[in-house]
Amino acid sequence: MIRKIKNFMLTYTRIQLIIFSFFSVPLIVLGVYTFIIIYQSSTKATLERRESLSKSVAKIVEQRFDHFVGLGIHYTSHATFQKLLREKKWEEALAALVRDQKPMDAGVTRMVLFDVDSTARADYPHISDFDNLKGKTFTDRDWYLGVSRNWEPYITEIYKRVTSPQINIVSVVIPVISQLPQEKDTVLGIVNIVITLDQFSEWSRSMDTGPESTLYFVDQKGQVAGHPQYSSDGDIVNFKSVLPVERLLRGQEGVVVYSDGTKRGDSVASFAKVGTYHWGVVIAQNARVAFGERNRQLWQLVIFFTLLIAVIGIVLFILNKLFFLVDKFRVQENLLLESIGDGVFVTDRNFQILLWNKAAAQITGLPARDAIGTYCGELFRFVDGITHRDKSRELQEAIRLGEVRHLTGKTIMVLRNGRRIPMGDSIAPIFTRGGDVSGAIVVFQDKTAEVNLTAAKDEFLSIAAHQLRTPLGVLRWRIEQLIKTGTKKDTRGVVGKLQDMHINTLSLIKLVNDLLDVSRINQHRIVNQSAVVDVRELVDRVLSEEHEEIGQNKLRVTVEVLKNTKTTVVVDPNLLVQILRNILCNAVDYNRPGGSIGVRLTKDGASLVIAIEDTGIGIPASFRPRIFEKFSRAPNAIKSGVPGSGLGMFVVQSYVKVIGGEIAIESQEGVGTKIVIAIPYGKNNTHHRG
Amino acid sequence: MAKTILIIEDNLSYQSILKEALEGEHWQVAVAGNGREALNIVKEGKPDLIILDLLMPEMDGITFYYQLKKILKKHIPILILTNVSDTAAYGKDIKDVLIKSDVSIDDVVARVNSLL
Numbered sequence: 039m040i041r042k043i044k045n046f047m048l049t050y051t052r053i054q055l056i057i058f059s060f061f062s063v064p065l066i067v068l069g070v071y072t073f074i075i076i077y078q079s080s081t082k083a084t085l086e087r088r089e090s091l092s093k094s095v096a097k098i099v100e101q102r103f104d105h106f107v108g109l110g111i112h113y114t115s116h117a118t119f120q121k122l123l124r125e126k127k128w129e130e131a132l133a134a135l136v137r138d139q140k141p142m143d144a145g146v147t148r149m150v151l152f153d154v155d156s157t158a159r160a161d162y163p164h165i166s167d168f169d170n171l172k173g174k175t176f177t178d179r180d181w182y183l184g185v186s187r188n189w190e191p192y193i194t195e196i197y198k199r200v201t202s203p204q205i206n207i208v209s210v211v212i213p214v215i216s217q218l219p220q221e222k223d224t225v226l227g228i229v230n231i232v233i234t235l236d237q238f239s240e241w242s243r244s245m246d247t248g249p250e251s252t253l254y255f256v257d258q259k260g261q262v263a264g265h266p267q268y269s270s271d272g273d274i275v276n277f278k279s280v281l282p283v284e285r286l287l288r289g290q291e292g293v294v295v296y297s298d299g300t301k302r303g304d305s306v307a308s309f310a311k312v313g314t315y316h317w318g319v320v321i322a323q324n325a326r327v328a329f330g331e332r333n334r335q336l337w338q339l340v341i342f343f344t345l346l347i348a349v350i351g352i353v354l355f356i357l358n359k360l361f362f363l364v365d366k367f368r369v370q371e372n373l374l375l376e377s378i379g380d381g382v383f384v385t386d387r388n389f390q391i392l393l394w395n396k397a398a399a400q401i402t403g404l405p406a407r408d409a410i411g412t413y414c415g416e417l418f419r420f421v422d423g424i425t426h427r428d429k430s431r432e433l434q435e436a437i438r439l440g441e442v443r444h445l446t447g448k449t450i451m452v453l454r455n456g457r458r459i460p461m462g463d464s465i466a467p468i469f470t471r472g473g474d475v476s477g478a479i480v481v482f483q484d485k486t487a488e489v490n491l492t493a494a495k496d497e498f499l500s501i502a503a504h505q506l507r508t509p510l511g512v513l514r515w516r517i518e519q520l521i522k523t524g525t526k527k528d529t530r531g532v533v534g535k536l537q538d539m540h541i542n543t544l545s546l547i548k549l550v551n552d553l554l555d556v557s558r559i560n561q562h563r564i565v566n567q568s569a570v571v572d573v574r575e576l577v578d579r580v581l582s583e584e585h586e587e588i589g590q591n592k593l594r595v596t597v598e599v600l601k602n603t604k605t606t607v608v609v610d611p612n613l614l615v616q617i618l619r620n621i622l623c624n625a626v627d628y629n630r631p632g633g634s635i636g637v638r639l640t641k642d643g644a645s646l647v648i649a650i651e652d653t654g655i656g657i658p659a660s661f662r663p664r665i666f667e668k669f670s671r672a673p674n675a676i677k678s679g680v681p682g683s684g685l686g687m688f689v690v691q692s693y694v695k696v697i698g699g700e701i702a703i704e705s706q707e708g709v710g711t712k713i714v715i716a717i718p719y720g721k722n723n724t725h726h727r728g
Numbered sequence: 729m730a731k732t733i734l735i736i737e738d739n740l741s742y743q744s745i746l747k748e749a750l751e752g753e754h755w756q757v758a759v760a761g762n763g764r765e766a767l768n769i770v771k772e773g774k775p776d777l778i779i780l781d782l783l784m785p786e787m788d789g790i791t792f793y794y795q796l797k798k799i800l801k802k803h804i805p806i807l808i809l810t811n812v813s814d815t816a817a818y819g820k821d822i823k824d825v826l827i828k829s830d831v832s833i834d835d836v837v838a839r840v841n842s843l844l
Binding site for chain 2: 510
């Protein structure tokens with residue numbers, strides 16, 4: 039049983055695993071798919087956002103540059119300024135510009151005026167150091183090369199100011215183009231509007247580019263401005279080997295994820311060009327922060343699916359537990375029903391068999407696998423054993439009325455193969471919780487043995503009664519004869535009739551005695567009261583009862599006791615007398631005239647062996663198996679005309695068994711019979727057998 | 729000439745009583761111990777009535793009844809006289825049945841007389 043449950047559990051775990059996989063595998067696939075989709079789209083969105091942010095910042099920077107350039111062009115196109123330049127009155131010209139245009143109000147901190155050959159001429163506000171520079175040319179300077187290329191405004195790279203303090207600066211270089219028509223495209227001088235790196239830092243600070251992000255500006259050479267980590271008046275820092283800057287210098291825009299080799303981990307850097315000024319903007323943000331939103335979403339997704347799968351797992355586990363419990367009960371119920379010795383089957387409302395226990399299978403010979411799922415009517419029907427009426431209605435009634443029905447009387451289950459099984463049944467409806475009838479349970483027993491026993495008893499009674507009729511009929515007719523004729527006329531005839539009556543009366547008595555013996559044997563009511571018995575004496579006594587017949591048939595009788603044979607045994611004398619009487623009477627009755635009967639007593643171990651041999655008609659070999667059956671008589675015995683009930687040998691065998699002896703028969707038809715009985719000498723005690 | 733009755737009966741007592749009773753009525757009586765003996769007697773000379781027992785050694789009454797029907801064209805009345813009261817033991821053609829212990833010997837004689 040434990041193994042059964044274990045197997046069941048293993049099977050069930052397997053099933054549960056399959057069900058769990060059925061739900062979880064698609065969920066995992068869906069989860070992974072969603073993960074990838076969210077990862078990709080969110081990453082893309084983040085990168086796009088960073089990229090567009092860098093572009094916006096680049097645009098602002100471009101506007102600022104444009105602003106300075108615009109201011110410069112506006113200032114330098116002033117007629118008074120240009121007139122004074124033409125007159126080479128450099129200091130006056132710059133002073134006039136400052137006076138008239140008020141550039142300081144527009145955020146310009148310093149201006150330097152050069153002539154067209156890059157010779158320094160004037161500055162504002164004036165720095166004493168500048169006096170040393172006055173008259174010097176700067177043709178080799180990048181700013182000059184930049185502006186003189188096409189005589190267009192130019193934003194310089196970052197460079198150290200020549201005058202002290204030598205801070206890092208950027209210049210907006212404006213060529214002063216003559217406004218006079220006759221001087222078309224004539225360059226009157228160059229104005230450098232100085233932007234300190236502080237200003238870039240100020241821009242960088244004023245722009246919000248998100249947490250843990252760094253905004254900086256890159257010039258044509260990859261030098262950095264506005265970077266919060268580098269002081270604006272320290273050494274000029276070059277980032278040209280940093281990936282986004284490298285890209286910018288190659289003229290690209292976009293976004294990269296790269297490691298800057300620091301412990302902060304990856305950075306997401308977006309970079310954009312600042313218009314046509316050859317400057318760039320880089321916004322670097324810690325990748326963890328940049329992808330924070332994405333990672334948060336992914337975590338939520340992972341947690342959601344994990345929880346979902348866990349919930350499914352738990353639900354399945356609980357369901358499994360419940361099912362297991364239900365099934366355990368079912369297994370127990372089935373085991374219970376299987377163990378019942380009576381046949382049990384259960385049907386649903388439609389008479390379809392749901393359960394068919396082992397006993398039911400044994401009784402009917404129908405295995406459960408054939409019966410379950412089949413309709414009752416297809417397997418068997420119930421009929422009344424006496425009226426042969428169909429009783430299958432009882433099953434329908436039990437279900438229809440919800441009543442217990444007893445199939446009383448002789449109900450017979452008739453199987454499809456025609457086999458008829460007498461049975462005792464009860465049919466009980468099965469109720470649901472709601473009180474409806476869901477089917478019926480039928481309990482039945484195989485009454486074949488009982489019915490056979492009853493039949494055997496009936497047959498016994500019938501045979502016995504018929505046998506009793508024979509002597510009774512004779513007695514009746516003889517008495518009627520005597521009443522009619524009287525005794526006067528024919529004395530010899532009367533004596534003959536009385537003798538006949540006497541013989542029949544004896545026969546009747548013997549028959550009645552045999553019947554009583556059989557009855558006692560059947561009821562196990564034989565009294566076995568032991569006493570010390572001399573078998574030799576007993577044999578002689580029985581033989582003396584038969585002396586008349588022995589004499590009539592001229593039989594030669596010998597009784598022989600072998601040397602050293604103790605003839606006394608402890609046995610019930612009445613039972614032994616009955617045994618000897620039956621055997622010796624047969625030896626006499628069925629003997630041939632002039633035949634012989636030999637009785638021999640010998641000792642064999644702890645038993646006394648009585649061998650009785652006759653020269654009678656013998657027992658046909660074909661009858662030997664039936665010799666101890668009740669009412670059985672061999673054909674040659676019936677033919678011989680010797681009256682007999684066929685009970686004698688049954689009684690002999692039963693009594694021999696009771697006294698603990700053994701019996702053996704050897705016989706040849708027409709030659710004779712030898713019956714050997716071994717009786718244990720036994721102890722000298724007395725007991726009853728009941 | 730007196731009519732002949734064949735008694736087929738294995739029990740010597742019954743044989744004796746029937747023989748005596750019927751001879752007392754001046755019928756001629758023949759006796760057979762079983763069906764086979766009876767068939768031999770019937771072949772030699774046909775009796776006018778047969779009294780037949782059912783349970784007998786060698787050949788029982790029912791077997792004799794059907795054997796007789798085969799060999800005999802002429803109808804002979806047959807009175808079954810038996811102790812077997814189970815009607816199932818009789819053939820379906822057998823109708824005239826007396827149960828020995830249930831009738832007096834006079835009834836038997838009266839029935840025989842009525843049949844002859």
